[in-house]
Amino acid sequence: MMRHKEYLEHIGEMARTCVDNGKIDLELYGKYDVQRGLRDKNGNGVLAGLTKVSKIEAFEVVDGQKKPCDGRLYYRGYSIQDLIRGEVEGHRYGFEEVAYLLLFSKLPSEEELKEFRKALAYCRKLPTNFTRDVIMKAPSRDIMNSLSKCILTLASYDTQAADISIENVLRQCMMLISTMPMLAVYSYHAYNHYERDESMYIHRPDPKLSTAENFLRMLRPDMKYTEVEAHVLDMALILHMEHGGGNNSTFTTHVVTSSGTDTYAAIASALSSLKGPKHGGANIKVVEMIQDLKKNVKDTTDEAQVEEYLKKLLHKEAFDKKGLIYGMGHAIYSASDPRAEVFKTFVKELSEEKHREKDFALYSMIERLGPKVIMEERKIYKGVSANVDFYSGFVYSMLDIPEELFTPMFAIARIVGWSAHRIEELINVDKIIRPAYKSVMDEAEYVPMEER
Numbered sequence: 003m004m005r006h007k008e009y010l011e012h013i014g015e016m017a018r019t020c021v022d023n024g025k026i027d028l029e030l031y032g033k034y035d036v037q038r039g040l041r042d043k044n045g046n047g048v049l050a051g052l053t054k055v056s057k058i059e060a061f062e063v064v065d066g067q068k069k070p071c072d073g074r075l076y077y078r079g080y081s082i083q084d085l086i087r088g089e090v091e092g093h094r095y096g097f098e099e100v101a102y103l104l105l106f107s108k109l110p111s112e113e114e115l116k117e118f119r120k121a122l123a124y125c126r127k128l129p130t131n132f133t134r135d136v137i138m139k140a141p142s143r144d145i146m147n148s149l150s151k152c153i154l155t156l157a158s159y160d161t162q163a164a165d166i167s168i169e170n171v172l173r174q175c176m177m178l179i180s181t182m183p184m185l186a187v188y189s190y191h192a193y194n195h196y197e198r199d200e201s202m203y204i205h206r207p208d209p210k211l212s213t214a215e216n217f218l219r220m221l222r223p224d225m226k227y228t229e230v231e232a233h234v235l236d237m238a239l240i241l242h243m244e245h246g247g248g249n250n251s252t253f254t255t256h257v258v259t260s261s262g263t264d265t266y267a268a269i270a271s272a273l274s275s276l277k278g279p280k281h282g283g284a285n286i287k288v289v290e291m292i293q294d295l296k297k298n299v300k301d302t303t304d305e306a307q308v309e310e311y312l313k314k315l316l317h318k319e320a321f322d323k324k325g326l327i328y329g330m331g332h333a334i335y336s337a338s339d340p341r342a343e344v345f346k347t348f349v350k351e352l353s354e355e356k357h358r359e360k361d362f363a364l365y366s367m368i369e370r371l372g373p374k375v376i377m378e379e380r381k382i383y384k385g386v387s388a389n390v391d392f393y394s395g396f397v398y399s400m401l402d403i404p405e406e407l408f409t410p411m412f413a414i415a416r417i418v419g420w421s422a423h424r425i426e427e428l429i430n431v432d433k434i435i436r437p438a439y440k441s442v443m444d445e446a447e448y449v450p451m452e453e454r
């Protein structure tokens with residue numbers, strides 16, 4: 003029988019064998035014109051599909067030349083700034099209205115929105131004993147994994163789980179959009195109780211309330227929140243709802259949908275993609291990175307010291323040693339990410355209200371220094387700026403949302419985009435996505451065991 007220490011040594015040795023035998027000469031990617039990461043040499047994504055769900059702009063043509071510009075994002079033709087302004091000026095919660103827009107390609111009338119809200123409230127309930135039998139079992143700090151577990155298990159309660167007619171998929175998507183906040187918050191409470199020994203409370207959602215309000219109501223022991231808090235959260239949800247077909251989790255949705263699989267499997271796959279630290283998981287990484295910076299930089303108001311720390315990040319000498327400054331950079335955006343810009347308009351005010359001005363000053367400094375340092379140290383063809391994940395964790399922390407729920411917050415919003423793209427794929431494509439991989443292996447003659 004192998005001992006544990008021996009087993010670990012064996013795994014270590016086999017891992018080295020994997021790496022040594024698994025390496026592909028980098029030059030071969032160039033030789034066969036393989037677009038690594040499905041991106042060309044200038045970083046532009048390979049064209050993989052068409053979409054009418056949203057549009058992203060990061061460049062404009064000036065005198066026949068493509069030039070980086072401030073980012074623009076449109077949901078079904080409407081700029082996100084206009085959508086946010088509409089909610090703010092109308093003093094209403096916008097998540098449901100924008101979900102309607104993304105799912106049905108038009109802004110709802112008052113009556114249509116009322117019906118849609120009622121439908122969402124109707125399906126905002128979990129199967130009998132689901133909380134006890136599924137959510138409370140094997141809780142984890144990784145709420146994204148708990149969400150996947152819950153969503154895959156919901157399939158066993160659905161007698162039409164595998165039906166991919168648009169009507170059935172829409173029903174499933176609306177149910178998942180509606181219940182995702184409950185799944186996330188209850189999974190957090192289960193973890194908080196069983197793993198951290200804290201008190202547990204399960205508050206039911208109130209059908210009269212918006213998604214943002216219900217989230218805060220279910221999260222907090224006293225179910226209380228201020229209007230400002232709920233509106234800030236609502237705005238954050240709108241900003242995270244959708245980002246084209248090519249982002250990692252939405253492309254995952256397209257790929258998985260194209261195989262004909264069910265909605266539960268498709269959304270669980272998208273969640274698994276989103277949690278990655280280069281994608282939606284970056285929001286928690288930003289907060290952890292700044293905590294690490296505070297521990298290791300003597301004077302966080304001193305630009306030179308902060309810059310030195312940022313360089314250490316890039317040199318893989320600080321924090322998680324991955325060589326990344328989290329919350330910076332984007333596969334598409336160049337001069338700016340419009341969502342980070344929107345965040346910035348209210349984050350200063352919120353930080354004053356919450357007495358977090360010092361933190362805001364540090365975030366602003368990193369936002370200024372980060373792109374400069376990255377540009378100096380990396381080959382960036384288009385410019386680099388703060389992305390949507392840079393301020394979101396800070397905003398959530400000011401709303402007293404626990405860190406474990408930062409990436410799930412993203413999922414609660416992005417599930418709407420995934421749903422719209424799943425439906426778009428089913429309506430329009432009906433062809434399994436199957437790119438090619440050039441084989442560069444050598445063929446080998448079989449060697450009998452006794453001769454190896």
Ligand SMILES: CC(=O)SCCNC(=O)CCNC(=O)[C@H](O)C(C)(C)COP(=O)(O)OP(=O)(O)OC[C@H]1O[C@@H](n2cnc3c(N)ncnc32)[C@H](O)[C@@H]1OP(=O)(O)O
Nearest residue numbers: 045280281282284325326327328329330331332333380389
């Ligand atoms: C919701 C979202 O998904 S938004 C993105 C959230 N992710 C993060 O904040 C993590 C940090 N950022 C990154 O890792 C990257 O900027 C990504 C993954 C978002 C985009 O990466 P790419 O598409 O490769 O960006 P781009 O083509 O501009 O990068 C050029 C080079 O700069 C590097 N770079 C880009 N951003 C960063 C960064 N924040 N820190 C360090 N290096 C960076 C890239 O790794 C790449 O290096 P390489 O050529 O050696 O591979």
Ligand SMILES: O=C([O-])CC(=O)C(=O)O
Nearest residue numbers: 244245248249250333390
């Ligand atoms: O588009 C991307 O690559 C990343 C993403 O999802 C976003 O920025 O919201």
